[in-house]
Amino acid sequence: LEHKGLYWSKIPGTDSAKTIEPDADYAIPFGKGHIVQAAKPEAGESLCVITYGRGVHWALEASQQVNGGVEIVDLRTIVPVDEALIAERSAAHGRVMVITEEPVANSFAQSLAGRIQAACFDSLDAPVAVIGSESTPAIPLNSTLEAALLPSADKVAKAMQALLAY
Known part of the structure; x- marks a missing residue:
C-alpha cells in the first residue's frame, strides 16, 4: 500500500487534488477540458485561465486574491486538446491567461x-x-x-491583475 501513502503525500498547496478512488466505471472523457471554476463573462471584469496540472492549483489560489471574475479551465489532456472549449471560453471573456509549469519559450503553452x-x-x-x-x-x-523558478499563486495573481487592468 505504499503507492497509496505516496498518493496522499501531495505537494504542498495541492490538497484539493485529494480524491476518493472512484468506482470501476468511472472514466474521464479523453480530450475534453473541464471548467474547474466558472465566472460570468463581464466586459473588462473577467478573464479565462487555460491550464493543466499544478497550474490549476496556482490559478485557484490566485483567483482569491484578485478583483474580478476568474474562470479556470483544466485541459486535462494536451493531446488531443479541447479546442472548442478553449475558443468558446476565450471569446466569452475577452481576456485569456495560459499557465504552465514549463519555461514559456517554445512551449506548448506559448x-x-x-x-x-x-x-x-x-x-x-x-x-x-x-x-x-x-x-x-x-x-x-x-x-x-x-x-523562485516556478510560478506561484502570488506571481499568477499579479499577472491576473495586470491582465484585468489592460
Whole structure:
C-alpha cells in the first residue's frame, strides 16, 4: 500500500487534488477540458485561465486574491486538446491567461496562446498572457531556488491583475 501513502503525500498547496478512488466505471472523457471554476463573462471584469496540472492549483489560489471574475479551465489532456472549449471560453471573456509549469519559450503553452489569438482575435480585449517557469535547463534541487523558478499563486495573481487592468 505504499503507492497509496505516496498518493496522499501531495505537494504542498495541492490538497484539493485529494480524491476518493472512484468506482470501476468511472472514466474521464479523453480530450475534453473541464471548467474547474466558472465566472460570468463581464466586459473588462473577467478573464479565462487555460491550464493543466499544478497550474490549476496556482490559478485557484490566485483567483482569491484578485478583483474580478476568474474562470479556470483544466485541459486535462494536451493531446488531443479541447479546442472548442478553449475558443468558446476565450471569446466569452475577452481576456485569456495560459499557465504552465514549463519555461514559456517554445512551449506548448506559448503555442496554445498563439492558436487562441488566431482563432479568437476579434473577441480578445488584450493579448493572451502566458505564465510559466523561468527559462533554465532544469529545476534546481534547492527549495528556495525552486520557488523562485516556478510560478506561484502570488506571481499568477499579479499577472491576473495586470491582465484585468489592460
